[in-house]
Amino acid sequence: MSKNIDWSKLGFAYMKTDLRYVSKWKDGKWDDGQLVEDNKLAISESSTALHYGQQCFEGLKVYRTKDGKIQLFRPDENAKRLNNSCRRVMMPDMPVEKFIDACVQVVKANADYVPPYGTGATLYLRPFVIGVGDNLGVKPAPEYLFVVFCVPVGPYFKGGMTPVNFTISEYDRAAPYGTGAAKVGGNYAASMYPHKLAVEKGYADCIYLDPLTHTRIEEVGAANFFGITKDDKFITPKSPSILPSITKYSLMYLAKEYLGMEVEERDVLVDNLDEFKEAGACGTAAVITPIGGIEYKGKLHVFHSEKEVGPITKKLYNTLYGIQFGDVEAPAGWIVEVK
Ligand code: PLP
Ligand code: COI
Numbered sequence: 001m002s003k004n005i006d007w008s009k010l011g012f013a014y015m016k017t018d019l020r021y022v023s024k025w026k027d028g029k030w031d032d033g034q035l036v037e038d039n040k041l042a043i044s045e046s047s048t049a050l051h052y053g054q055q056c057f058e059g060l061k062v063y064r065t066k067d068g069k070i071q072l073f074r075p076d077e078n079a080k081r082l083n084n085s086c087r088r089v090m091m092p093d094m095p096v097e098k099f100i101d102a103c104v105q106v107v108k109a110n111a112d113y114v115p116p117y118g119t120g121a122t123l124y125l126r127p128f129v130i131g132v133g134d135n136l137g138v139k140p141a142p143e144y145l146f147v148v149f150c151v152p153v154g155p156y157f158k159g160g161m162t163p164v165n166f167t168i169s170e171y172d173r174a175a176p177y178g179t180g181a182a183k184v185g186g187n188y189a190a191s192m193y194p195h196k197l198a199v200e201k202g203y204a205d206c207i208y209l210d211p212l213t214h215t216r217i218e219e220v221g222a223a224n225f226f227g228i229t230k231d232d233k234f235i236t237p238k239s240p241s242i243l244p245s246i247t248k249y250s251l252m253y254l255a256k257e258y259l260g261m262e263v264e265e266r267d268v269l270v271d272n273l274d275e276f277k278e279a280g281a282c283g284t285a286a287v288i289t290p291i292g293g294i295e296y297k298g299k300l301h302v303f304h305s306e307k308e309v310g311p312i313t314k315k316l317y318n319t320l321y322g323i324q325f326g327d328v329e330a331p332a333g334w335i336v337e338v339k
Contacts, residue, residue, distance in 0.1 A: 003112045007119035010154035012285060019109035020149035021102040025092050026133075030146065033102060035109050041130075041145065048131035048141040053186040056085035057128035059284045060246075062107050062150070062338070064117045065326030070107060070338040072125075073324050075100045077246045081183060082127060088182040090140040091129050099127065100336065102148045107338045113152045117325065120160070124153040124285070156222075156285035157204050161309050161317065163292030165300065166220055166281075168270060169194040169206035173219065176212040180219075180241030187243075188222070195221065207294060209270060210239055217268040220291070223283035224248040227268060227276035227303075228312045235276070238265040247282045247320070253331065254319050261312075270296055278310035279303045288317040 016039050023033030048054035058078045063071050079099035086093060103125050107114065115121035127148040131141030157164050171194040173187050174180030180187060191208075198206035205221030217225050217237050224245035226236040234255040236248055255261040273279075279291040290313050292306035304310030309317070322328030326335070 005113075005115075005152060007115040007121045007152070008154070010115070010121045010152055011158070012124075012153050012156045013151075015151050017110045017113050017150050017152075019106065020147060021106050023098070023102065023146045025144035025146070026142075030092070030094070030098065033098070033146070035105060039149065041147070043130070043132040043145070044134050046134050046136055048135055048139075052131075052138055053184060053189075054089050054091065054131035054141055055129060056082060056089060056091065056182060056184045057126060058082045058183060060103070060125050060127075061153075061284055061324070062114055062123035062125060063324045063326065064114050066117050067326075068117070069326065070111065070114050071324075071326060072100075072103060072107070072336040072338065074246055074250065074334050075103055075336055076333075077249075078127070081244065081246070082129065085182040085184055086129055088179055089184055091131060091144055094129065094146055102146070103127065104336075104338050106148045106150050110150050111338075113150065115152050121152055121154045123150050125150050153285070156283075156287075157281075157289045161288075161290065161314075163290040163304075163306055163309060164204035165202075165293045165295065165306065166205055166207045166291060167198050167201055167203040167295040168297075169198065169208055171206075171208075172211040173208050174211060174241045176210075176241060178211075178241065180211075180239075181243060183243055191221070201295075203295065204289075211241055215269055215271070217270055218242050220281035220286075220289075223281035223286040223289065225268065225291075226251065226280050226282060227273075228278040228310065229275050230277050232312065233262040233264060234316075235264050235266065235268060237268045245283050247284055247287070250334070251282055251288075251316055251320060254323075255316060257331070258319050259312075259315060273301045273303075276303055278313045280313050280316075288313060288320065
C-alpha cells in the first residue's frame with residue numbers, strides 16, 4: 001500500500017485522490033469521458049446546478065476482500081437510481097454501462113486508496129450530474145457534466161456499531177409530492193438546519209416524519225429506517241417521499257432469504273415505536289447504524305439498548321458486511337469485481 005493513510009482512523013471526510021472521471025453532455029449526447037487530475041470544475045456562472053438545483057448525485061462503496069480483490073456492491077442499482085433522479089429534474093439519462101465503467105475506471109486509477117481488508121474502511125464513490133452552460137431562465141441546462149470521484153472513508157456516524165440516539169425533526173426534508181425519492185442536492189440543503197438543531201440537542205441526527213401528516217417515520221437523516229418487531233419481523237417505512245435505499249432493499253432480501261425473517265414495507269407510526277424491540281438506520285454511508293433511542297416530544301424511547309447492538313441487527317449487519325467484503329456468498333449479480 002503506497003498511500004500513507006491511517007485507515008482505521010478515517011471518518012467521512014473529503015480527501016483529494018489521484019484521478020476522477022469527467023464526461024460532458026452536449027448536443028444530445030455524452031462524450032467518451034476521461035480521467036483527469038484536476039479536482040476543480042470550470043463551469044458557467046449561470047449554470048442551472050448553481051441557481052436552480054438542477055443536479056443529483058449517488059454514493060456507493062468499493063470493498064477490498066480478504067484475498068485482496070476489489071469489488072463494488074450493486075452499482076447497477078445506483079446507476080438506475082441516478083437516472084430516476086436525472087429524470088425528476090430534467091437531466092439526460094446516463095447509460096448504466098457507462099456509469100459502471102466510469103466507476104471501475106476511477107477505482108482502477110485510485111486502487112492504492114482502496115483501504116485494506118480488516119480496517120473496516122472503504123473507498124466511497126461519489127458520482128454526480130450537474131446542469132452547466134450559459135442559461136438564465138428556469139429551464140433545463142444546455143449542457144451537463146457527469147463526474148465520479150472517490151474518497152477513502154470510515155464510519156459515517158461516530159461509533160460504528162455502537163447505538164446512537166436520534167431526535168424527531170419538526171422540519172421536512174422534502175414535500176409530499178416533491179423530490180424526496182430523488183437524490184437531488186436540494187433535499188440535503190433542506191436537511192442541514194434540522195441536522196444542526198439535532199446535534200446541538202446531543203443527537204447524532206434527526207428523523208423525518210412524512211411531510212403530509214407528520215405521523216409516520218420516513219428517513220433517519222441520510223439513511224432509511226428499519227425496525228424489528230417483537231415477533232422478529234423486519235419492518236421498514238413505505239412512502240413516495242423516501243429515498244429508495246439500495247442498502248434497505250438489500251437488507252429486506254437478506255432478512256427474508258438468508259435469515260428466514262418476515263419482511264414488510266408499510267407505515268411506521270411514530271406513536272407506535274413500542275412495536276419494535278430493535279431499530280436501525282441503513283444506507284451506504286451509514287451501513288447499519290443501530291438506533292439506541294428516539295427522542296419525540298421530550299421523551300426518549302429506547303429500543304434494545306443505548307449501549308449495545310441488538311442480536312438481530314447484528315446478524316443483519318454481519319450478513320450485509322460479509323457479502324460486501326466477500327466473506328459471505330452474495331446473491332447473483334450483486335458483486336462487480338474490479339479486475
Ligand atoms: N436516505 C437518504 C436521504 C440518503 O441520502 C441515503 C444515501 O444514499 C439513503 C437513504 C440510503 O441509500 P443507500 O442505501 O442507497 O445508500
Ligand atoms: C450515502 O449513504 O451514500 C449518502 O449519500 C449519505 C450522505 C453522505 C449524503
